[in-house]
Amino acid sequence: MSTATKKAEPSLMDAVKEFPGNVWSSLFRNPLPENDAERSATSFTNFFLHIHPVKVHRNTLRATYTFGLGVISFFLFVILVVTGILLMFYYVPSTTQAYDRMLDLRGTVAFGTYLRNMHRWSAHGMVAVVFLHMCRVFFTGSYKRPREFNWVLGVGLLLLTLLMSFTGYLLPWDQLAFWAITVGAAIASYAPLIGNEIRFLLLGDVNVGQEALLRFYVLHVAVLPAVLTMMIAIHFWRIRKDGGLSRPPEADSKPQLSMAPGEVAVTVRAVEAPNLRHYGLQGVVRGPLTKVGNIPDNSVFSWPNLLRAELFAFVVTLAAILVLSILFDAPLEEPVNIMHPPNPAKAPWYFLGLQEMVSYSAFWGGVGVPGVFVVLLLLLPYVDRSTKGVGVWFSRERLLANTTFITFVFFNLVMIIIGTFLRGPNWAFVWPW
Template identity: 40%
Template sequence: MTEPTSRPSLFERIRARLAPNEMPSDDRGRMRMVVDSLILHLHPTKVIVTSMNWTYSWGLGGLAAMLMAILALTGVVLQNNYTPAAPQAYLDILEINSNVWFGELIRNLHHWSANLLIVVAVLHLIRVFVTGAYRPPRELNWLIGVAMLLLTLGANFTGYLLPWDQLAFWAITVGTSILSYVPLVGGWLSQLILGGPEVGANTLLNFYAMHISLIPLAIFGLMSYHFWRVRKDGGLTLPKSVDQVEEPKPERVTTIPHLVRRELIFALGWFAVLLIFAMFVPAPLEGIANPDVSPNPAKAPWYFMGLQELLLHFHPLVGAIVLPGLAVLAIFLLPFFDINLNSVGIYFRSRRGRSMTLLAMGLALAAAPLWVVLDEFVLNWSAWLPTWDTLLSNGLIPLAVIFIPLILLDEWTVKTFHADTEERVLFIATFLFTAFVVLTIVGIFFRGPGMSLYWPWAMPAAH
């Protein structure tokens, strides 16, 4: 009879592959080896020196990943102390704030990381956009990124309701009212998501289920694939200067310690900032949700205030569905109609691209507030066209009034600057994005009671 041979241990197998002097002989060395192999599952063994430039990627993708990790860790602690039922949910938050070990700090960290994540993911998208890093072969990673951004907004929105305070209840009531404008299936969709005709106990349960399972699962699944694709697509795009004609020189260094050391310093620095912020600035919490007392004005969460502002200017079908739908579609399709590889890695494409970006920002900073004020005080489409359907008078006509100057502006850039396709895309995208940011700022800070325009500094102090 032959003796059953036991399977060699992991270390024995590694040892068999390594030269004798490469195998660490003590525990510390072996530990180090395990950590190093973990890192090298995420990163390649060598990276190109210029791809590590701070001022190229700004570490935004890494920061987004770190915030995701903080959200998952703090989320699990919150979940262990939280019941998704009204009014218990609110009482649990009070309990977390007062009686759970470091509960308030953990809640604050979750809240601020979630909000910062939206800003960071959008900045990361902008970086990828202005350096042309979405072009082949990275189209798929761009699409995955857009999906992750939408899911991040979903995670923030569903999380917003969970504290079950006045702020949560009314912001979600306003936010979800947009759903009913979806053509044909709006009513059904709203009923499905809210679990009833309006925000209530079922909505809380639905949002909780989505918040702690479906959405994080989808985000973390996509995130792993996003990272893998960065490697598969040949690492980060390489920074190039405006006048550089030939391809950048790919000088490489080992990931450990060069890249890992930078990542560690960056992550620790940001974590310290976040921790200090969360120690001193509490996540907001108002009185318990009261469906009978609506605040005036009732506003959606800040990241949807641009949309709420659009709704004040357009027929809901145009403001809430057509315009955002077109924007998301254009972002999805971007890598398929702007594929010039020459300027990948150059911030703003070219010298002319830089000037055009600045010009587009300046124009939008002037035009968007002007449009808001004119539309509030002067333009009154439905009064001018009383017999017209409001979809025409308040939707399609104002839309045309905006689109026609945009097309003329585009033609002007071609005639005046001899802009090529990629510079035109950059110009229009910068204009529209800046205008949307202006609308968001107007919605957050300059809309008072009844959602009419007001000057916050001129209001008498509230008692």
């Protein structure tokens, strides 16, 4: 295909011959990149990849810095969406049919057991991983300027994740689900003044029943996922706008260059943004200076470095969920029996800390303390304005903040552990062995 005539007038035969190649290159626009320009283009021209920056800082890729917790949460969410949609094909949100559908999933539906297991364990995993992700962000001081709002979004995402998991808990309509939601809804009703109204709004009735099942279903499959997806998108977008993941200030100032002696680095022009009435996109870029040209820094190309790391996180996540799903079946207890509450009736594990606290004081345990926690978390980046200790795990400069946070985390974990393992009939203390 080098002659000029053919190039000018391709025949039908040529079109047929080139068809596979053309389709391929339409789908995969770039060949495997061989130079920096192509690496940039790979990220830049692909719809799915252009959410990544072309280059990322080396610090972002340090496995021990992030442990990939953010992307793992996202991948778990993806697994949940996929398995959830498949499960929706079989599920009916009706008190008379829901449990039978569970039995069908377990007994007859192709891959039904695995779908349910994967969905269940991913859901529990997501609650745990999102929480760990928050801990990581805190301990590395990553919520500080300019990332305050992304932290607030993150707290919102944590709460949404809990709500997602909680609403999904009811759907199998077995004893476990029914009583966990009964307990959970009771905790909500301890809010002052409007507690009972909140509960009624949530359940559509004074008890957990058909109305509650329908509401939880709609929340679980439509409302919450839509909100969650939107917020995840904003969360990701803000990472880009805030200049990528947090890193210690010195990571920017000491570019690790290996230049030959006498070699001149790329010339960099720093142009002052002109204050014009009419301006291009450059005009809205933050900061007084716009970098033009290629300055040496500590970044590497996203393709393949970032993508490989993400692929690895995905493979590990999926493998873990698959192995869990094959080893452990999602619980399915007896069908709902309103007259026969289990003793003790326990909320889902992530709310057992609340239930444990409720056993001391209904208002403080169910509403007061968790409410204060959430408000403190939301206010955190606006209270802690110091910019020291960013980008380092357990920075010495943040000793007070980290110690306080660990205390809160430890307190909640202890409450959850007591509630999960050490509470027997009538919520009496028991040793699990």
